[in-house]
């Protein structure tokens with residue numbers, strides 16, 4: 089790949105992606121708070137969803153944790169913690185392969201369900217279809233890299249992709265590091281950037297609505313009418329129990 | 330003491346003729362839109378019967394409402410916060426569309442486009458979910474007027490050992506249902522996003538559409554299944570108690586249009602600090618009385634002072650003193666809550682029907698209006714009374730008997746008055762009333778006019794012109810038709826009135842689709 093293309097792909101695109109991702113989320117929240125939902129299709133079909141959705145999502149949560157650990161934590165940290173190279177790769181293989189396979193199986197079942205259940209298919213927009221293509225491609229390419237790294241020990245991404253990734257956040261992206269990685273890694277990274285870029289504009293935004301504060305609020309919520317668009321009243325809503 | 334006002338409803342079941350006018354006018358007002366075709370904020374069930382959605386009262390299956398944990402504290406029956414969070418990706422407790430019914434329309438178009446032929450063309454049913462031809466197998470009132478086998482009724486199963494009622498024992502009445510606007514709403518407790526809330530001014534429970542993220546926990550949390558999932562917008566919707574009407578002092582649409590004039594609206598003051606403790610009463614039989622103990626007497630100067638302290642306007646206090654609902658619930662104990670054992674402290678109460686008893690007496694050749702006969706029958710007819718107790722008092726027959734005896738006393742007392750006889754004072758006394766009480770009851774139950782049935786204060790400051798209407802010009806290109814960029818109904822929400830307006834215009838100008846009385850587009854989904 090020629091120099092300028094590399095610069096464009098590994099230095100310009102990451103920032104562009106982050107910009108689109110962040111501004112996109114802000115814009116979507118301001119423009120489309122009403123459309124910010126899971127768009128659940130459980131009402132139409134529940135038997136397959138009951139298995140597919142948890143398998144997919146729990147798999148994905150582990151995959152996300154794996155990415156955070158693998159990309160953000162430098163190798164010398166884990167080594168300092170007494171984790172050897174082979175221990176690290178062993179656990180990455182086991183956790184990564186199980187989580188990745190769950191995610192893939194989950195999404196396969198979700199797509200199958202979406203295609204074969206009449207009402208669910210009818211409720212699938214072009215936007216959804218494009219999103220599924222990118223998401224599935226990202227998962228497939230990701231699984232390929234897991235297999236390569238861990239099963240054949242062919243390549244250690246913690247020397248190539250991870251330094252580049254961390255470099256982005258200190259404004260020193262090292263294009264040379266990532267170009268040293270074999271093509272499946274670069275492919276997965278490129279698709280990952282695409283996924284992030286389209287994220288705010290798809291149904292995936294529901295992930296940012298994850299109700300993390302639920303466990304900390306009182307069960308019963310009182311709200312005053314004035315807080316919901318009406319003119320102010322003298323009363324303030326008391327805190328629930 | 331923390332005084333909070335609640336606009337509550339009482340329905341007098343003896344007067345319900347099961348005409349479904351309330352359901353239809355409610356639907357026309359609130360749920361005549363795509364995505365909520367299957368939704369009836371107000372539905373009328375025949376009891377005994379399965380209800381809507383099917384067998385919603387079977388909480389062993391649906392796990393709605395609250396339960397007490399090992400330490401006697403309240404906990405949502407479906408599990409506490411963390412447990413619900415783990416199950417967020419798909420909920421086995423949510424009813425599927427088949428438990429409600431698959432909404433349908435008819436292919437009206439063939440009626441106008443079919444070629445000339447010997448037989449008239451038929452408008453075949455089409456699923457509103459897929460647009461495909463469908464077979465209509467179930468509906469919101471499929472077993473109307475005992476039109477089906479009532480034995481799957483979960484309440485009947487509790488009280489009657491033999492599953493099928495013999496013909497002689499058969500009884501029937503109608504139960505109109507809306508959201509209960511509970512004092513301890515488990516729907517609110519279940520919403521992980523905090524989108525559901527109870528309004529502190531009038532106790533109406535609402536969904537903030539901009540905050541709802543479609544987790545559907547409220548649908549499972551509500552034991553009455555009175556929260557519905559809009560499958561087009563991906564958001565929860567529920568009965569609003571017609572808040573835009575109530576705010577300006579008008580009754581809800583279901584009350585306004587009720588043919589039997591059996592609905593009463595009024596203000597009750599209650600002590601919000603004691604709600605949780607009352608809902609945690611250890612014995613289910615005590616829940617009815619525990620809820621009664623929450624209601625405050627607005628004539629008590631101490632209560633009035635606390636209410637003023639809490640910012641409750643004078644007109645609300647006055648309305649609370651004149652509340653017909655308070656008379657029916659607290660003063661005469663005629664009205665009872667629906668399923669207090671769900672521990673949500675529901676606020677739509679019911680005067681149990683005396684008609685099953687009257688019918689049984691009359692059916693046996695006796696005088697169904699005669700006090701003695703009726704009193705005897707209330708004691709003797711085990712199944713209707715325990716069935717009513719299963720609905721209204723967690724199975725305790727005593728409050729039901731008291732309400733029925735008072736209704737029976739009312740009948741025989743007023744019959745004597747109407748026939749010009751001297752009413753027997755012992756009839757009223759026997760059920761703890763005076764002749765004055767009975768005549769006041771008669772006035773409210775039989776004669777009460779509009780402003781006696783609906784005592785709704787209007788202290789809200791004027792809002793000026795309804796906001797919605799102002800932005801109608803912002804919506805060009807057919808709002809509410811087709812989907813937004815991010816899927817069905819994304820983008821700015823289309824106010825209901827505008828959506829209905831455009832829906833109407835579309836129907837009026839469309840070449841291809843026949844008229845559909847319920848404003849559906851007749852083409853199924855999309």
Ligand code: HEM
Nearest residue numbers: 126127128129130141145198202292294295298417418544
């Ligand atoms: C912790 C955060 C998340 C939560 C709580 C969550 C929850 C949900 C829920 C409740 C549904 C609706 C299922 C249904 O009833 O139809 C859903 C669907 C979906 N979620 Fe998530 N999600 C999360 C994160 C994510 C992430 C990070 C992704 C992907 C990048 C994702 C991808 C999807 C997809 C593709 C669907 C559609 C499934 C289908 O119906 O085909 N979710 N999610």
Ligand code: SF4
Nearest residue numbers: 508509510511516551
């Ligand atoms: S009846 Fe209404 S207020 Fe009560 S739990 Fe159900 S939806 Fe909530």
Ligand code: SF4
Nearest residue numbers: 345348349351587589
């Ligand atoms: S309109 Fe009145 S009488 Fe008719 S079904 Fe509804 S509650 Fe009963």
